[in-house]
Amino acid sequence: MKRKIVVGNWKMNGSLAFNEALLKALVEKIPKALSLDIIVCSPYPYLFQVQSFLKKSPIRWGAQNVAKFESGAFTGEVSVSMLKEFGSSYVIIGHSERSTAYCESDENIATKFMMVKKAAMTPILCVGETLIEREAGIMEKVISKQLDTIIKMYGEEIFDQTVIAYEPIWAIGSDMAASPEQAQAMHHFIREKLSLHTNVSKSLKIIYGGSVNPQNALQLFSMPDVDGGLLGRASLNASDFQSICHSAEI
Numbered sequence: 001m002k003r004k005i006v007v008g009n010w011k012m013n014g015s016l017a018f019n020e021a022l023l024k025a026l027v028e029k030i031p032k033a034l035s036l037d038i039i040v041c042s043p044y045p046y047l048f049q050v051q052s053f054l055k056k057s058p059i060r061w062g063a064q065n066v067a068k069f070e071s072g073a074f075t076g077e078v079s080v081s082m083l084k085e086f087g088s089s090y091v092i093i094g095h096s097e098r099s100t101a102y103c104e105s106d107e108n109i110a111t112k113f114m115m116v117k118k119a120a121m122t123p124i125l126c127v128g129e130t131l132i133e134r135e136a137g138i139m140e141k142v143i144s145k146q147l148d149t150i151i152k153m154y155g156e157e158i159f160d161q162t163v164i165a166y167e168p169i170w171a172i173g174s175d176m177a178a179s180p181e182q183a184q185a186m187h188h189f190i191r192e193k194l195s196l197h198t199n200v201s202k203s204l205k206i207i208y209g210g211s212v213n214p215q216n217a218l219q220l221f222s223m224p225d226v227d228g229g230l231l232g233r234a235s236l237n238a239s240d241f242q243s244i245c246h247s248a249e250i
């Protein structure tokens with residue numbers, strides 16, 4: 001069985017005081033020796049604070065987005081090298097809240113994915129379908145298209161040592177998580193699609209995101225192709241986060 005991974009996405013939440021209380025509680029509650037990988041993705045301005053609190057803990061940290069360029073005249077953007085300077089080891093790419101609100105194209109997402117890998121950090125690629133797409137029965141086609149852009153641009157091997165988060169858009173922030181069977185079916189589909197390369201199928205982790213909570217985590221994580229979770233709201237509450245991490249322990 002693969003070591004599971006639980007990622008907290010704070011989104012645009014927090015303050016110096018709120019983060020300090022949350023990070024202190026996480027360090028206190030989460031055991032020093034872990035049988036899973038735990039990652040916290042904070043807003044950019046708090047990366048230094050997160051690094052200060054977590055550097056001596058087994059919890060890793062990262063960002064929720066990154067620029068597709070290395071440096072230069074790109075007002076408001078943050079580069080991979082800047083994230084690395086603050087010890088980030090993971091970057092969420094293509095979250096649906098970004099793709100919808102900022103019209104991020106699949107090509108942009110693919111370039112960012114490659115930039116993160118090139119900088120020796122781990123990209124966490126979000127893929128997922130809308131409710132209309134699921135009801136129309138075309139969810140596999142939609143996810144395939146999202147993956148195909150990256151495959152076409154960089155080859156399937158780029159998925160070696162990376163994380164894909166299956167996040168059905170209808171489940172995010174909705175209290176209507178996918179059922180364990182729905183998650184399993186899509187994770188299996190993604191794994192099969194990327195199974196041509198042995199390295200990729202061995203090292204790729206596919207995690208589920210969308211209304212994961214302490215009540216449904218264990219069932220979701222018990223599915224054979226679910227390697228962990230990406231959490232929004234539950235990552236802002238230390239007890240919920242810890243309880244979900246506990247459900248992911250092998």
Ligand code: PEP
Nearest residue numbers: 172173209210211232233
């Ligand atoms: C998310 O936005 O990635 C997410 C999974 O949010 P929530 O857990 O709040 O549904």
